[in-house]
Amino acid sequence: EAGVAQSPRYKIIEKRQSVAFWCNPISGHATLYWYQQILGQGPKLLIQFQNNGVVDDSQLPKDRFSAERLKGVDSTLKIQPAKLEDSAVYLCASSGLVRRSYNEQFFGPGTRLTVL
Amino acid sequence: AQSVSQHNHHVILSEAASLELGCNYSYGGTVNLFWYVQYPGQHLQLLLKYFSGDPLVKGIKGFEAEFIKSKFSFNLRKPSVQWSDTAEYFCAVKGRAAGNKLTFGGGTRVLVKP
Numbered sequence: 001e002a003g004v005a006q007s008p009r010y011k012i013i014e015k016r017q018s019v020a021f022w023c024n025p026i027s028g029h030a031t032l033y034w035y036q037q038i039l040g041q042g043p044k045l046l047i048q049f050q051n052n053g054v055v056d057d058s059q060l061p062k063d064r065f066s067a068e069r070l071k072g073v074d075s076t077l078k079i080q081p082a083k084l085e086d087s088a089v090y091l092c093a094s095s096g097l098v099r100r101s102y103n104e105q106f107f108g109p110g111t112r113l114t115v116l
Numbered sequence: 117a118q119s120v121s122q123h124n125h126h127v128i129l130s131e132a133a134s135l136e137l138g139c140n141y142s143y144g145g146t147v148n149l150f151w152y153v154q155y156p157g158q159h160l161q162l163l164l165k166y167f168s169g170d171p172l173v174k175g176i177k178g179f180e181a182e183f184i185k186s187k188f189s190f191n192l193r194k195p196s197v198q199w200s201d202t203a204e205y206f207c208a209v210k211g212r213a214a215g216n217k218l219t220f221g222g223g224t225r226v227l228v229k230p
Contacts, residue, residue, distance in 0.1 A: 003159070004159075033218075040125075040222070040223075041222050041223070042120070042206050042208070042220030042221050042222050042223050043160070043206075043220050044220070045217055045218065045219075048217075056215060056217060091160070093160075104162055104165070105162075105218065107152075107159045107160040107161070108159065109159050110159075
């Protein structure tokens with residue numbers, strides 16, 4: 001079974017530029033997550049989609065971050081404009097409902113963003 | 117707000133030594149508990165999980181964890197580590213009180229010397 005795919009793997013930009021990340025979840029997984037992992041910290045959830053609807057975006061800095069999952073499959077996360085503190089690894093994860101509320105999240109390799 | 121704390125940021129030990137990594141979380145109610153591992157250059161992957169039932173959970177590669185509800189803890193253990201256990205380990209908690217959002221601890225980097 002193919003895993004979660006992300007691109008690009010690395011991105012270096014200057015502050016105030018914009019950047020976009022792409023994620024393709026495991027086939028059939030209805031739920032997609034974007035996490036931000038700053039160096040030395042654990043991943044922090046930015047946004048969760050269920051199919052093409054947003055379930056939780058309470059920790060997404062909406063003044064500069066946006067995300068979409070228009071067809072309920074792949075997703076893009078955009079930062080515009082980027083700040084120095086956005087330097088981090090951006091992880092995408094997906095899950096499929098197994099039973100009750102439990103659903104293991106499968107993670108992609110991440111995109112390492114460096115903002116100069 | 118829910119929080120997850122891992123007691124050690126870095127652990128260095130020799131092969132065959134025993135490993136225990138601490139994890140505590142801050143809130144009550146029903147929780148699902150997880151340990152994830154990230155080997156060098158690889159994706160985050162699930163090591164083990166606690167959903168309900170026996171509080172002693174066995175995972176892959178000889179790891180186990182014990183859920184102690186009264187202490188809000190979910191410590192990870194392995195009796196005898198190998199060099200290949202060098203990785204970063206993350207504890208994570210999902211609770212209904214926090215909207216079923218998965219909250220991660222800060223991670224513990226484990227280096228096993230051959």
